[in-house]
Amino acid sequence: xxxxxxxxxAAFELLYQRHRGGSYRYLLRGCGNPDVAxxxxxxxxxxxxxxxxxxxxxxxxxxxxxxLAHNRLIDHxxxxxxxxxALDDEPELAAPEHLQPEAQAHTASVSRRLLQALSALPPEQxxxxxxxEEGGLSLEQIAEVTGVGRETVKSRxxxxxxxxxxxxxxxx
Amino acid sequence: xxxxxxxxxxxxxxxxxxxxQTQSAQPPAAVDDAVLKFARAAQPGARQxxxxxxxxxxxxxxxxxxxxxLQLWREPQVSAPLPAPTxxxxxxxxxxxxxxxxxxxxxxxxxxxxxxxxxxRKQIRREAVDRARxxxxxxxxxxxxAEEPMAAAVMPSxxxxxxxxxxxAPQARSAESVQPRIASSSDIPRSMVLAKRAAxxxxxxxDFQELPLAxxxxxxxxxxxxxxxSTAADGADRYQQLPGLEAAAEFFYDERARLSRVRLLPEPxxxxxxxxxxTVRFDEQPQIADSSWSCDGGSSTTxxxxxxxxxxxxxxxxxxxxxxxxxxxxAAHCD
Numbered sequence: 392x393x394x395x396x397x398x399x400x401a402a403f404e405l406l407y408q409r410h411r412g413g414s415y416r417y418l419l420r421g422c423g424n425p426d427v428a429x430x431x432x433x434x435x436x437x438x439x440x441x442x443x444x445x446x447x448x449x450x451x452x453x454x455x456x457x458x459l460a461h462n463r464l465i466d467h468x469x470x471x472x473x474x475x476x477a478l479d480d481e482p483e484l485a486a487p488e489h490l491q492p493e494a495q496a497h498t499a500s501v502s503r504r505l506l507q508a509l510s511a512l513p514p515e516q517x518x519x520x521x522x523x524e525e526g527g528l529s530l531e532q533i534a535e536v537t538g539v540g541r542e543t544v545k546s547r548x549x550x551x552x553x554x555x556x557x558x559x560x561x562x563x
Numbered sequence: 564x565x566x567x568x569x570x571x572x573x574x575x576x577x578x579x580x581x582x583x584q585t586q587s588a589q590p591p592a593a594v595d596d597a598v599l600k601f602a603r604a605a606q607p608g609a610r611q612x613x614x615x616x617x618x619x620x621x622x623x624x625x626x627x628x629x630x631x632x633l634q635l636w637r638e639p640q641v642s643a644p645l646p647a648p649t650x651x652x653x654x655x656x657x658x659x660x661x662x663x664x665x666x667x668x669x670x671x672x673x674x675x676x677x678x679x680x681x682x683x684r685k686q687i688r689r690e691a692v693d694r695a696r697x698x699x700x701x702x703x704x705x706x707x708x709a710e711e712p713m714a715a716a717v718m719p720s721x722x723x724x725x726x727x728x729x730x731x732a733p734q735a736r737s738a739e740s741v742q743p744r745i746a747s748s749s750d751i752p753r754s755m756v757l758a759k760r761a762a763x764x765x766x767x768x769x770d771f772q773e774l775p776l777a778x779x780x781x782x783x784x785x786x787x788x789x790x791x792x793s794t795a796a797d798g799a800d801r802y803q804q805l806p807g808l809e810a811a812a813e814f815f816y817d818e819r820a821r822l823s824r825v826r827l828l829p830e831p832x833x834x835x836x837x838x839x840x841x842t843v844r845f846d847e848q849p850q851i852a853d854s855s856w857s858c859d860g861g862s863s864t865t866x867x868x869x870x871x872x873x874x875x876x877x878x879x880x881x882x883x884x885x886x887x888x889x890x891x892x893x894a895a896h897c898d
Contacts, residue, residue: 409896416586527818
């Protein structure tokens with residue numbers, strides 16, 4: 392990020408390549424709509440570009456990125472007055488072609504159950520889970536992004552994992 | 564350390580793995596293009612260059628033109644030779660000392676470079692002689708140039724050449740035969756040593772046989788290649804040979820069970836040109852490093868080799884002095 396500050400575009404492209412998938416899925420699972428997620432995603436990364444001069448090396452880039460994404464998602468919730476994102480469409484699956492049909496059906500089933508369970512979580516638990524799984528953030532980093540204490544994040548994750556584990560009890 | 568995992572940790576790991584295996588949504592390509600285009604347009608250098616390029620060029624032309632015109636106008640009036648300038652003694656002495664020290668530094672650098680190159684050539688000749696004398700080893704061919712066509716490759720030693728994707732019959736290469744008989748890393752010209760930081764900055768995650776690193780899961784790898792022959796303590800899956808490749812393979816995964824690295828050990832070891840003939844040719848020149856270079860902190864297990872790095876391809880090769888490929892590594896990241 393510091394190199395991007397100095398004008399090295401390749402540094403931005405590297406950061407983008409590394410974090411595009413996780414940040415997109417975080418927003419997608421947070422808002423529940425691919426079109427909205429694409430719009431939020433562009434807003435977040437445009438924010439990265441515009442605020443690059445304000446970036447300071449106090450934390451990992453991922454922490455800063457997910458802070459931008461978290462704030463953008465909060466704005467979206469407020470504007471649409473929805474706290475829990477409902478999944479109107481079938482979960483988006485991108486099963487590789489080489490998977491056998493049976494394995495693909497199983498993966499689709501597990502994914503659908505996970506996403507439905509995730510959408511039923513309270514937003515703060517869902518966010519904590521997504522930041523951990525998609526962003527690879529630690530408890531401390533999630534706490535910093537969401538503005539709560541570490542133990543609060545730990546509790547939220549414990550509840551989220553407990554509920555998700557429950558819906559997969561028969562396949563795990 | 565307790566041998567039993569906390570049930571909470573176990574549940575978290577199970578959910579994490581299930582999540583990683585089922586979630587692969589990516590932003591649409593149009594979104595990627597828009598973001599990258601926005602980032603490029605926001606580069607201040609590009610804007611400023613466009614803004615100032617023409618006026619700067621015009622100013623330079625004007626300055627040069629005026630200078631030439633003044634010179635031409637003045638010259639006809641000079642009728643007598645100018646007196647020889649009297650240099651300031653101290654300045655002249657300083658300038659002379661600087662010139663001498665610069666020239667001396669250049670001479671020393673050149674002679675050191677020549678000594679290094681001579682030592683490298685001597686080492687290679689000595690090792691070639693050793694190999695020729697060693698009875699247990701197969702006969703070695705002289706180091707081929709990089710652009711040598713396959714027709715001039717190593718001749719088969721077995722009477723009936725078997726099918727090989729590299730166009731020559733395989734010569735057995737046991738683990739014991741891979742001896743450190745290559746030029747040492749200090750023989751690599753200094754100009755070829757890669758700063759790891761430059762490679763890290765330019766690194767692009769690789770796809771390995773259409774399995775994208777950092778995205779593909781262990782399940783997807785198993786679905787493609789079957790169950791591995793073994794799994795190491797660090798979680799890496801090992802295959803004796805991948806179909807379509809004459810290479811053993813190791814698949815490494817990160818903490819989210821995503822494919823982080825693929826390490827191939829070709830058997831027999833092809834030359835670089837042979838590898839490119841059968842896989843995909845890289846047009847760009849590699850960056851060369853010594854055997855200690857690695858993306859993940861580990862170094863090559865074979866000493867006295869060089870590492871050819873292609874950051875934009877997300878791959879590095881471990882290569883001996885005859886440009887035979889000992890390892891091919893595809894990596895998701897270079898940290």
